[in-house]
Amino acid sequence: MNASTSRHPDTIRIGLVSVSDRASKGVYEDQGIPALQAWLEKAVTTPIEFVTRLIQDDAPMISAALVELVDVERCHLVLTTGGTGPARRDVTPEATITVATREMPGFGEQMRQISLQFVPTAILSRQVAVLRETDDHAALIINLPGQPKAISETLEGLKREDGSVVASGIFAAVPYCIDLIGGPYIETNDAVVKAFRPKSARRPPAA
Ligand SMILES: Nc1ncnc2c1ncn2[C@@H]1O[C@H](COP(=O)(O)OP(=O)(O)OP(=O)(O)O)[C@@H](O)[C@H]1O
Ligand SMILES: Nc1nc2c(c(=O)[nH]1)N[C@H]1C(S)=C(S)[C@@H](COP(=O)(O)O)O[C@H]1N2
Numbered sequence: 001m002n003a004s005t006s007r008h009p010d011t012i013r014i015g016l017v018s019v020s021d022r023a024s025k026g027v028y029e030d031q032g033i034p035a036l037q038a039w040l041e042k043a044v045t046t047p048i049e050f051v052t053r054l055i056q057d058d059a060p061m062i063s064a065a066l067v068e069l070v071d072v073e074r075c076h077l078v079l080t081t082g083g084t085g086p087a088r089r090d091v092t093p094e095a096t097i098t099v100a101t102r103e104m105p106g107f108g109e110q111m112r113q114i115s116l117q118f119v120p121t122a123i124l125s126r127q128v129a130v131l132r133e134t135d136d137h138a139a140l141i142i143n144l145p146g147q148p149k150a151i152s153e154t155l156e157g158l159k160r161e162d163g164s165v166v167a168s169g170i171f172a173a174v175p176y177c178i179d180l181i182g183g184p185y186i187e188t189n190d191a192v193v194k195a196f197r198p199k200s201a202r203r204p205p206a207a
Helices: 021-025 032-043 059-072 092-098 103-113 120-124 148-156 170-178
Strands: 012-019 048-055 077-081 129-133 140-143 157-159 163-170
Touching: 012 032, 012 059, 012 129, 021 048, 032 048, 032 077, 032 148, 032 163, 059 092, 059 129, 059 140, 077 148, 092 140, 103 120, 103 129, 103 140, 103 148, 103 163, 103 170, 140 148, 140 170, 148 157, 148 170
Parallel strands: 012 048, 012 077, 077 140
Antiparallel strands: 129 140, 157 163
């Protein structure tokens, strides 16, 4: 077993990648990784091990970080934030597609739908989600926009004051996706995001 691999089968390893020229140079403090970590700690009740990277908007560097997080660090899920827009240096989607074995287009489509509830510029995000599969491991990689507030917006979606759902966040579909690619069974805090699984895939609650 690789030294950095989890010894607990019910622990999820999550890679967090903040892609920002200015945060990586110290022009401003990175808010991407803290925002991702804070949201996941609130939403996921399964134990999590985080592996984090802060990198500049450089496609080969982003691809190399993603490969390392999946193949060496054995993350089951990798979330990136930043670099999904149309500016010349926004290359996160291309760097993600380069390391993919298969694309998961529904995530990008749903995130843009959700984000339109918050900002009309949602359509400017070219964010993608992909699988990276090796012989004995697989991970889901999802791009999120760089605005720190976009993290909870896209993962959690939008609810009315009475708790009813306006737009379902994409994280609802992540646990079952991780099941299907052979990762650990992820449980969530329903008050933040209710994981959806078909009945046949649900585990009975722990006694
Ligand atoms: N890691 C981050 N930490 C804090 N704020 C960020 C971060 N990334 C982006 N932002 C904010 O969100 C805005 C849009 O993000 P985007 O990924 O397009 O960054 P950018 O304008 O290309 O600049 P940079 O790559 O230098 O962060 C930024 O202009 C900045 O205000
Ligand atoms: N939920 C959400 N999605 C969002 C935004 C946002 O504030 N919230 N910003 C949009 C903007 S202004 C841009 S330019 C694109 C790309 O952002 P990025 O380059 O920071 O990834 O994401 C869009 N999607």
